[in-house]
Amino acid sequence: MTVARREWLGRRGVAVLKICAVAALYYGSATAGLIQQLVRSQVTPLWPPTGIALASLLLLGPWVWPGITLGAFLANVSLGPSIPAVLAITAGNTLAPVCSYWLLRRAGFRKEMDRLRDALALIFLGAFTGMLVSATTGTGTLALAGGLSAGAFWPTWSVWWTGDAMGVLVVAPVLLVLRSAHWPKNAAPSRWAEGLLLVVATACVGLVEAGPAPLLFLGFPLLIWAAFRFQLAGAAPCALAVSTFAIIAATHRTGPFAGHDLLTNMITLQAFNGSASLTALLLAAAVTERNETRKEIERACTQLAEMVARIAAGEYRATGPHGEGEKDENGGARRPA
Structure with missing residues (x-):
């Protein structure tokens, strides 16, 4: 086996491990989020996986989307009314952070979030706009599958949308901060206190x-x-x-x-x-x-x-x-x- 092929396989192996890590984090955070459910089993007031998914795309790149899909499928397979409904909800859960990522990239978003425009972009593009995809897809799927009555559509949609948006606003900034976090070397004791x-x-x-x-x-x-x-x-x-x-x-x-x-x-x-x-x-x-x-x-x-x-x-x-003026050596x- 040539050196180039070994390096290629090594890079592929690292990429697969990162995708699996994203899927594990998505599934684990979804399990934690479902503990605090208030409306149905799939709708919670805070859905941490959306923040993890968007932060993964921003930090690792768009190629980690299969990890989001795998984590979303595992999180919803035991909750959905049917496999087609689970697949539709999984597609919405994948497309929403991808859309948010694309909108943020178009807006010139910086992961350091050291500008006011970065915070505004995360709020209005990453959270409020991008999460419309998952809320509409998920609620519509539940309604078509018979899991929701006509009168419960908009209340469920609003909770789904705000829960996904809160996941972006609350969880994603923490992960972006951890990316550049370091132990302060010269911090004064008063700062620690x-x-x-x-x-x-x-x-x-x-x-x-x-x-x-x-x-x-x-x-x-x-x-x-x-x-x-x-x-x-x-x-x-x-x-x-x-x-x-x-x-x-x-x-x-x-x-x-x-x-x-x-x-x-x-x-x-x-x-x-x-x-x-x-x-x-x-x-x-x-x-x-x-x-x-x-x-x-x-x-x-x-x-x-x-x-x-x-x-x-x-x-x-x-x-x-x-x-x-300075004099030269002859006095001039x-x-x-």
Whole structure:
């Protein structure tokens, strides 16, 4: 076997392993998402696989779509009313993140999400627009298969769409952050203490959200704090934690979700999760863009100061300390170079 053939087989083997890893992550996150189901067995208020699928396409490339298809099929095969219905739902679950990926690429999306336009693109193109495909395909398939009544179509569609969109808004940014995450080497002890305090405060808010008092709004100061001080690296995990706590409270009908019907709880939950995600992403992107602009201004000012200093030094050498031209060795005036 030639070296080129071995290298080709090695690359193929790595690609197959990555596709299998995407399928495993999709299936595992789908199983976790179905634990918090509120409407039917396929419709949840937060569908993490959509965020994993879109992040996989952005980080690895569009060639990993078979992993999304395989994971979606395994997740739905035990839930669908029939194999044709499962295949249709799987196709919608695959096409939705692929469409989102294509729209983001067309919009010039950067995986670092260090610009406000990147956050807006992820929200309106990746989440709200791309996930229309999966929600429409899945709900329509269930209706045609007899799994939904005519009056339940639009409520199920809305929950399906918002659940898929929330998966993109909440899960995908965390995975994109993990891509470039690194252990800070020169971080001050106070910085570590602040990060630990943020984690503890987020956990305490989760306990409060699960209590009897309707105190969901306590999560927003944490999101603002995380975005301003840690940008996307802090805001994305904080938004994921706050949304997860809210979903758990809604599932168990505690806190602000106690004593209300399903429709009211779904509206409250999705409005809160959407507001939390939008606040975290937009504020973190705006702060990051502001910091980068400030650094560019500082670099430009430093370069300008160095240039002025070199020009001034050159004039000083040319005119002498008293404004007179330098003398040559015979006492004559030397022309500046």
